[in-house]
Amino acid sequence: MKRVIFSVLALVLVAAAYPRALPAVGPPINAHPDPPGEHEFYWDDGTMSNFWCWYTGGNYWAVQFDEEKTGGADGYVVRYGAVTYPDWPDSTYQGCNMHTFADESGSPGGSLDSTYLGFTEGGVFQWVEPDSPVLVTGGVFYIAFEQLGTYPDCDSIAVDALAGTHNWTGYGGFWSPTDIFGDFMIRCYWDDEAPEDFQPPYVEDLSPADGAEDVPVNTVIIFHTKDDLSGVDPQTVRFTAEYAPEAHHRFALFLGLGARSPAGAIPGALYIDDSNPNDMVCIFIPDEDLDEGALVICTVGGELADYFGNAMGDDFLWAFSTREQPSVENVTWGRIKALY
Known part of the structure; x- marks a missing residue:
């Protein structure tokens, strides 16, 4: 066609x-x-x-x-x-x-x-x-x-x-x-000979962005690993997403919801499009919706390296928070009539 x-x-x-x-x-x-x-x-x-x-x-x-x-x-x-x-x-x-x-x-x-x-x-x-x-x-x-x-x-x-x-x-x-x-x-x-390459790869184009708030709980996490010369080795990509323990539990206690899914690693699958080694697109799809009102910390491991063996070194981190559950307040018919 x-x-x-x-x-x-x-x-x-x-x-x-x-x-x-x-x-x-x-x-x-x-x-x-x-x-x-x-x-x-x-x-x-x-x-x-x-x-x-x-x-x-x-x-x-x-x-x-x-x-x-x-x-x-x-x-x-x-x-x-x-x-x-x-x-x-x-x-x-x-x-x-x-x-x-x-x-x-x-x-x-x-x-x-x-x-x-x-x-x-x-x-x-x-x-x-x-x-x-x-x-x-x-x-x-x-x-x-x-x-x-x-x-x-x-x-x-x-x-x-x-x-x-x-x-x-x-x-x-x-x-x-x-x-x-x-x-x-x-x-x-x-x-056919690779140019000299002494620069490590880097991470850009984050979604959700660092510091983003009110992120839908059904979001996927996207980031790009880039290298301007020899290209990123996809075998070196390591990624984790996890809940921040303090923020997560503090939110649960504040709402009086009791125990929710435990803070820690968020299970899911990481998909890597390595068709362009200079700009690889990485997509993390959680196994289930994220918790509401949670602080999510994302980490790309410092072992990220290019084909010349130049490693990023330090872990790359960013964080975002998910949308909070709407608060529900018990009211009486008398309180409703008092508003009118």
Whole structure:
């Protein structure tokens, strides 16, 4: 169903993309930040012969790099390159976002990185480095040019004269391989040797947030473990949630409810999405609703480490309190009438 839907969208693109007429063969493009070597990945022949843009921003042109380039090895994307056409469809150079996409079942999956590339001229490769090398695993990945503006206020992607063999287009959340264009002039530098990494992973994006109050008792607990270089080793994630004993018992005694579930560890299951080792999503689902009016303390163990063995060291803690049970007061009919 996905490919059928996208094939219609692709035809709309062809009719609406407005390629400008060019000579059959343009000048060769040979601008590199370093001399071309075995770790510069590309499929284009370096000669611009046409160019395309989407009607709307937020859509993608992408190239797949597979085992023919990587040899099936894991590696790191360390630099992006792309070519736009000079002064078409306009001359303001909005730039684009360059992405690394993971491979999921033979097509682009989640974006591992988004880095802005600001074009200053057209017709030549321009380059930008991500904030940190992007780990790609499995030997297959995609480099994409995300169009930012809507036609005609946008930058176009240049293509060569040959039919593209590794091109993908992404439109409205759908991806499809295509050979109706020349090779997209999108390149990257890839390194099969891990960069030096001395920084430990860290924890961010907490839900519920630290200090949150009146949290529903049926909440799930979410946190992200992140590492900017080598990625988090999922085998090192240790998480506990527990009730704070004093707050829990003090609340129970105040309400006169007597014994409730004992303070201590909260049983549940931890699910880890490790599809992006640089930003792993961890979800803890308690086995049952949390106690009302309880203070919950969450801990990520200090043994959290990246693939280089850099450990976080200290435990990471945060806390939130759950919604209190509404108080109930015994009243008489006489007291109710006294209010009126």
